[in-house]
Each structure stands twice: as C-alpha cells, then as structure tokens.
Amino acid sequence: MHKPIIALDFPSWEDTREFLQGFHGEPLYVKVGMELFYQTGPGLIASLKEMGHDIFLDLKLHDIPNTVRQSMKGLAALDVNMVNVHAAGGSEMMEAALEGLDAGTRAGRERPALIAVTQLTSTSETQMQKEQGILKPLRESVLDYAALAYESGLDGVVCSALEARDIMDRIGAAFLKVTPGIRLAGDGASDQKRVVTPERARELGATAIVVGRSITKAADPYTAYLKVKQQWGKE
Numbered sequence: 001m002h003k004p005i006i007a008l009d010f011p012s013w014e015d016t017r018e019f020l021q022g023f024h025g026e027p028l029y030v031k032v033g034m035e036l037f038y039q040t041g042p043g044l045i046a047s048l049k050e051m052g053h054d055i056f057l058d059l060k061l062h063d064i065p066n067t068v069r070q071s072m073k074g075l076a077a078l079d080v081n082m083v084n085v086h087a088a089g090g091s092e093m094m095e096a097a098l099e100g101l102d103a104g105t106r107a108g109r110e111r112p113a114l115i116a117v118t119q120l121t122s123t124s125e126t127q128m129q130k131e132q133g134i135l136k137p138l139r140e141s142v143l144d145y146a147a148l149a150y151e152s153g154l155d156g157v158v159c160s161a162l163e164a165r166d167i168m169d170r171i172g173a174a175f176l177k178v179t180p181g182i183r184l185a186g187d188g189a190s191d192q193k194r195v196v197t198p199e200r201a202r203e204l205g206a207t208a209i210v211v212g213r214s215i216t217k218a219a220d221p222y223t224a225y226l227k228v229k230q231q232w233g234k235e
C-alpha cells in the first residue's frame, strides 16, 4: 500500500506498455484512470495484474445508489486493490457502492478497498465556494466529506496531503488518506491547485501518494520514480 502509486494517464495500452518497460520488471502500484480505462477496457487490468502490479482503479463513480451498486459489483470482479467514488454522491450512494463490492467480490478474494474523493486536488477554495456553493473553508469541506465516508463504512478518502493530518486527528490513523497533487520540487503544478512534494506528504501523514506527470513526463521516468520513492521514504 505504501509504495508511490503511479498514475498511468496514457491514451493507449501500447503507450502504457512502453512506459512500464522502463521499470525493469519492478512490481509497482499503478493507478488506472478514466483516460486509459475508457480507451482500453477491462482487458488492460488483467494484463497489468499478469505483470505483477497492484492496481487502484480510479473511475470516481458518482451516480444514483442503484447504478453505483451494480457498477461496483462489476468492478469487483476485476479483482483490483482499490476503487473509488465521489463522496458528494452521498451516504446512501457510498453504502450502495460497498454493498455492490461485497456482492461482486469472489469467494476467497479480498474486497478492493473503497475510498471517496473529497474535494479534487484541482479545486481551490475560491473555486469551490463560487462554483459548488459550499461556503465553508475547503479544509472543512474535505473533513466533512471524510467523516461522511467513514460513517458510510468506507476505508478512506482521496484528498490533498494538506488535509491528511486533520483527517487523521478526526478519524484515526487506519482510515486511508490517498493523496494526489504530488510534485517533485521544480515541477509545474499545471491544473493541480493543492500541491505538495512526496517528502512533505509523508510529514503531513498521507497514507499513499499518487504521482502522475512528475514521473510520466520526466525525461527519465524510472529515475524520477526512484527520486519520488526515496523522498516518500516508504516501500
């Protein structure tokens, strides 16, 4: 769980395979998001598993409870390590997601961890207040969504590492804080608004970091990965 999760944001399986070839067969924790999954379909998951990688399937489900329940049942059959929903879908939807996952997990297999996106790391406080009509501070919104996810029985949340300490204090250390918005020092934030380095994420109490462009767009992705791993300091 603790190794850095690499976001495989690529347009095709060919690009993904070429990227992974640079990692010399090292077993990784990878994240498959909408870009790759929608281009390749579920077959990609089997290929990544055959290569020995752990998988966070980041499809961020957000729909009515029945649809999410049935979709999660299908996703459970893919036998990935972690999946997610948007906490904004509400407690009934999150509970339905959990029911679907439980129902779809094959006998003898472990249910994928289920986490909820609180506020996307590409969202700033001003944007949240103006566009979502949530008038409290962003930190409070993240904490409230984290508490809702916890009360709904989920295993953790997606948040910025900037909020990890507060969530730990309110909910406890076992609740997962999976944190994207990670950049190596000197790399541009791009569309991310709440950004920290791997080292700072560890100091702030993140359970896991998700790193995309600081690795995938680096001149030497494997060296960038080793740098992230060393700064993150957890295997």
Ligand SMILES: O=c1ccn([C@@H]2O[C@H](COP(=O)(O)O)[C@@H](O)[C@H]2O)c(=O)[nH]1
Pocket (backbone or CB within 6 Å): 007, 009, 033, 117, 119, 120, 121, 122, 158, 159, 180, 181, 182, 192, 210, 211, 212, 213, 214
């Ligand atoms: O709040 C969120 C939730 C998910 N993500 C995903 O993480 C990666 C981050 O990529 P970078 O290139 O390191 O910015 C990407 O796949 C997002 O979909 C997120 O950034 N923030």
